[in-house]
Amino acid sequence: MKIVGRHDEAPGVKTLRLEFQDPDDHEQFKKTFRTGMFGLYGVYGEGESTFCVASPETRKEYIECTFRQSGRVTSALADADIGDLITFRGPYGNRFPIENFQGKNLLFVSGGIALPPTRSVIWSCLDQREKFGKVTIVYGARTVADLVYKHELEEWQERADVDLVLTVDPGGESPDWKHKVGFVPTVLEDAAPSPENCIAVICGPPIMIKFTLISLKKLGFAEANVYTTLENRMKCGVGKCGRCNVGSVYVCKEGPVFTAAEVSRMPAADL
Amino acid sequence: MTRILFSDKLDDCIARWRSAGFTVIGPVTKDTFSSYAAVEHASDFDLGIVLPDRSLKELFFPQTEPMLRYTIKQQAINTEDFTPPPGKRLIFGVRPCDAAGLSIDDPLFGWDYKDEYWFQRRNDSVIVTIACTKADDFCLCTSLKLAPDSTNGSDILLRPLENNNGWQVEELTERGREAFLPIAELLQEASEPTAPTAVVPEMFNLDTCVEWLQNPENFESKFWKDISMRCIGCGSCTYLCPTCHCFDIQDEGDTYRGIRRKNWDSCSFALFTMHTSGHNPRSTQSARWRQRIMHKFNYFPGKFSVNSCSGCGRCSRQCPVDMGITETLQKISTLHS
Numbered sequence: 001m002k003i004v005g006r007h008d009e010a011p012g013v014k015t016l017r018l019e020f021q022d023p024d025d026h027e028q029f030k031k032t033f034r035t036g037m038f039g040l041y042g043v044y045g046e047g048e049s050t051f052c053v054a055s056p057e058t059r060k061e062y063i064e065c066t067f068r069q070s071g072r073v074t075s076a077l078a079d080a081d082i083g084d085l086i087t088f089r090g091p092y093g094n095r096f097p098i099e100n101f102q103g104k105n106l107l108f109v110s111g112g113i114a115l116p117p118t119r120s121v122i123w124s125c126l127d128q129r130e131k132f133g134k135v136t137i138v139y140g141a142r143t144v145a146d147l148v149y150k151h152e153l154e155e156w157q158e159r160a161d162v163d164l165v166l167t168v169d170p171g172g173e174s175p176d177w178k179h180k181v182g183f184v185p186t187v188l189e190d191a192a193p194s195p196e197n198c199i200a201v202i203c204g205p206p207i208m209i210k211f212t213l214i215s216l217k218k219l220g221f222a223e224a225n226v227y228t229t230l231e232n233r234m235k236c237g238v239g240k241c242g243r244c245n246v247g248s249v250y251v252c253k254e255g256p257v258f259t260a261a262e263v264s265r266m267p268a269a270d271l
Numbered sequence: 272m273t274r275i276l277f278s279d280k281l282d283d284c285i286a287r288w289r290s291a292g293f294t295v296i297g298p299v300t301k302d303t304f305s306s307y308a309a310v311e312h313a314s315d316f317d318l319g320i321v322l323p324d325r326s327l328k329e330l331f332f333p334q335t336e337p338m339l340r341y342t343i344k345q346q347a348i349n350t351e352d353f354t355p356p357p358g359k360r361l362i363f364g365v366r367p368c369d370a371a372g373l374s375i376d377d378p379l380f381g382w383d384y385k386d387e388y389w390f391q392r393r394n395d396s397v398i399v400t401i402a403c404t405k406a407d408d409f410c411l412c413t414s415l416k417l418a419p420d421s422t423n424g425s426d427i428l429l430r431p432l433e434n435n436n437g438w439q440v441e442e443l444t445e446r447g448r449e450a451f452l453p454i455a456e457l458l459q460e461a462s463e464p465t466a467p468t469a470v471v472p473e474m475f476n477l478d479t480c481v482e483w484l485q486n487p488e489n490f491e492s493k494f495w496k497d498i499s500m501r502c503i504g505c506g507s508c509t510y511l512c513p514t515c516h517c518f519d520i521q522d523e524g525d526t527y528r529g530i531r532r533k534n535w536d537s538c539s540f541a542l543f544t545m546h547t548s549g550h551n552p553r554s555t556q557s558a559r560w561r562q563r564i565m566h567k568f569n570y571f572p573g574k575f576s577v578n579s580c581s582g583c584g585r586c587s588r589q590c591p592v593d594m595g596i597t598e599t600l601q602k603i604s605t606l607h608s
Binding site (some may be wrong): 013044045046047048051068070071074083085101113125198205206207231232233234236238239240241242245247250253267270271 | 341343346348379380382383384386433486488491516517518519520521522524525526529531536538542544546547548550551552555558562565566570573592594
């Protein structure tokens with residue numbers, strides 16, 4: 001895949017836009033990709049890393065991925081320039097069944113670097129806005145600088161058909177910060193979206209997911225109406241290498257998208 | 272009357288198999304260390320050992336193997352897929368537990384995406400198993416509902432004769448039958464008594480253990496911490512295990528050329544599941560040992576209807592701190608009552 005776009009989102013966090021080099025691969029991707037799926041992005045000589053496809057299923061001319069530079073592969077990806085070639089394996093895994101969300105209100109709850117998978121679902125729905133009810137997005141990061149997709153947050157802020165609630169952790173606010181200060185689950189409870197005819201999509205670090213699930217329960221959301229995506233470490237992506245398992249579930253094959261009801265059947269200590 | 276392969280004919284058999292295009296492999300001891308390795312003569316075999324130190328797994332799923340080779344020249348990337356070198360293999364003197372290990376992993380490598388490396392090697396290999404006439408204190412096949420003369424995963428089962436001068440031949444599969452055609456005239460029809468198979472006492476009641484493992488309340492039992500206190504996370508048990516199949520994918524090379532490799536990995540290692548953020552779903556050694564036991568006796572059978580353990584006992588036999596599946600399951604079976 002060729003890098004055709006490159007954007008700094010936050011300190012150490014980058015987005016790459018990739019275009020297929022082989023038309024057949026692109027056709028295959030167009031046929032199979034649905035929002036929620038993931039891929040393995042690689043640089044020869046360094047290896048492969050697993051991230052979600054951050055672009056929506058309504059825009060399949062390219063793939064976008066957003067990642068934090070941390071190890072060998074992500075450093076190589078971060079160093080790659082426009083025009084460079086990188087590898088992509090996928091799309092793998094299951095998806096958010098957004099056709100079942102039609103006619104319903106949507107609540108997106110996300111934290112930090114976990115906005116990318118949520119963003120894929122958000123745009124997949126906003127690109128066919130008329131099919132869905134009220135759209136609420138609750139997004140938080142450790143600090144103002146750590147918020148990703150800042151330009152898109154502004155866009156959502158300005159849209160009359162999207163309610164955006166932004167927050168940063170206490171101490172992470174800047175002097176001119178006009179939004180909330182507090183942890184995502186608390187801010188979510190304050191915003192108190194109605195569970196009536198509403199689907200919640202949550203994604204964040206494991207600790208945020210844990211407490212957000214509790215908050216959603218308090219707000220009256222049924223477990224079957226809450227979806228999340230588990231971003232476990234993966235290598236093969238095809239149900240063999242053994243590291244993404246939670247209990248008997250292969251996250252790469254049976255996930256990464258699960259309802260809260262499915263997550264509650266997994267051994268909590270292994271999440 | 273049954274067909275007998277007498278030991279003194281084995282050398283001729285090997286020669287015939289080799290001229291029929293087979294690489295002949297079997298238990299070999301080098302210095303103090305035994306494994307399944309290629310042989311040229313019957314005298315190269317070490318058929319007297321209880322079982323080789325290393326399992327049969329590595330002949331089908333090597334410790335490290337290339338997946339692809341890449342070269343990069345001025346923005347042009349060329350890759351070359353690796354496929355295992357083709358070639359028929361006859362593996363002689365396999366232990367029933369090692370043969371069973373292969374059939375246990377077949378559904379894993381075959382579900383959804385089919386692992387071509389595994390199945391090419393499976394299709395190219397004839398498994399000639401010898402029933403065990405001796406066992407040691409670590410053998411536990413009977414506890415896993417297998418036996419010293421199990422046929423799972425084998426193409427031929429050989430039963431040692433009482434006089435220790437040959438084997439009774441049982442053809443189990445078409446592949447086995449075909450592989451024995453080149454040596455048909457070296458076999459003799461005779462009625463020789465076979466030696467009794469090894470006595471392997473049952474060490475625990477597997478059903479009782481599985482029932483305990485399946486109870487969600489026991490997932491966070493203090494038992495897991497106690498039993499794995501002395502585990503040093505070295506991964507020997509997983510590497511020696513005939514059924515452990517976890518692997519890593521790593522690149523070796525530079526910007527211009529290199530190899531992408533598939534390497535054995537282990538659920539005993541802390542890095543195995545560690546997220547980029549530093550969060551680790553299985554952050555303690557006890558969580559990792561629990562995963563290994565749960566995977567083998569609860570998750571894997573739930574998915575593929577077979578336990579991911581064939582009872583070879585290598586995990587206990589070679590453990591540097593004397594742990595292992597036997598001890599863990601023995602203790603679990605007492606917790607239940």
